[in-house]
Amino acid sequence: MPDTEPDPSSLLAAHTERLVATVRALDDPAAPSLCEGWTRAHVATHVARNADGLVRLVRSAVDGTRDTMYGSRDERNADIDAGAGRSAAELADDIERTAGEYAQAAPRLRLEHADHALERTPGDVRGRAADIPMMRLREVVWHHVDLDAGFxxxxxxxxxxxxxxxxxxxxxxxxxxxPDITLRSTEGEQWTVGVGTTSVTGDRAALLGWLARGLTGGVSADPLPQLPAGR
Known part of the structure; x- marks a missing residue:
């Protein structure tokens, strides 16, 4: 077990700063990212629009506005495409500005809002308001990795x-x-999926890279199982 449970709110500011610094230093925002079909600029724009969407979800939970995170999937994709031609400085400024707006909105969530259902798009319920802090931290961290720029x-x-x-x-x-797998980390942890037939080993970072993004560096198994598409 971990020494401590992570506090998403306390970790988010530092990880946002790291992401902004990486984006600002990008020499080629149009280079491919680890997200299929997206450039680094697509990824950076998505992180900014994610903050906008989460602010809307906070309003929905706290004020009862019935806002959804995005108007529709097509609208979400169009907004990301529209921002993908910008410079590194413009992308970084966008992330920084919208992250600040999210940081102002998030503390409005209280225990009484925890079970408010979240709608990604109208009718598409994804989680509850208590999940919002971890949702934002995951977006910032994972997409920082997706930039394929040293983090x-x-x-x-x-x-x-x-x-x-x-x-x-x-x-x-x-x-x-x-797949039926047993994950074993070099830090001493173990997780089982299904009956755990195949042993997959690596350190935490390598196992996470495989599960989250299909990265195989540092992961060993004989053979390495195929992960489900669209996981």
Missing amino acids: GFADLEPELQRAFLDEEVERLRGLDDA
Whole structure:
């Protein structure tokens, strides 16, 4: 078990600063990212629009506005495409500004709002208001990795690596076509999916990279199972 449970709110500011610094230093925002079909600029724009969407979800939970995170999937994609031609400085400024707006809105969430259902798009319920802080931290951290600009899962705090691994294992367990695997970290942890037939080993960062993004560096198994598409 981790020494401490991660506090998303306390970690978010530092990880946002790291992301902004990486984006501002990008020499080629149009270079491919780890997200198929997206450039680095697409990823950076998505992080900014994610903050906008989460502010809307806070309003929905606290003020009863019935706002959804995005108007529609097509609208979400169009907004990301519209921002993908900008410079590194413009992308970084956008992330910084919208992160600040999210930081102002998030403390409005209280215990009484925890079970408010979140709608990603109208009718598409995804989680509850209590999930918002971890949702934002995950977006900032994972998409920082997706920029493929020197930041990786190995750069995370140990307790955050563990928390993300726990989430990914739970997500995998909920899929009908999940492989039967036993994950063993070199830090001494173990997770089982299904009957755990195949042993997959690596450090926390490598296992997370495989589960979250299909990265195989540092992961060993004989053979390495195929993860479900669209996991």
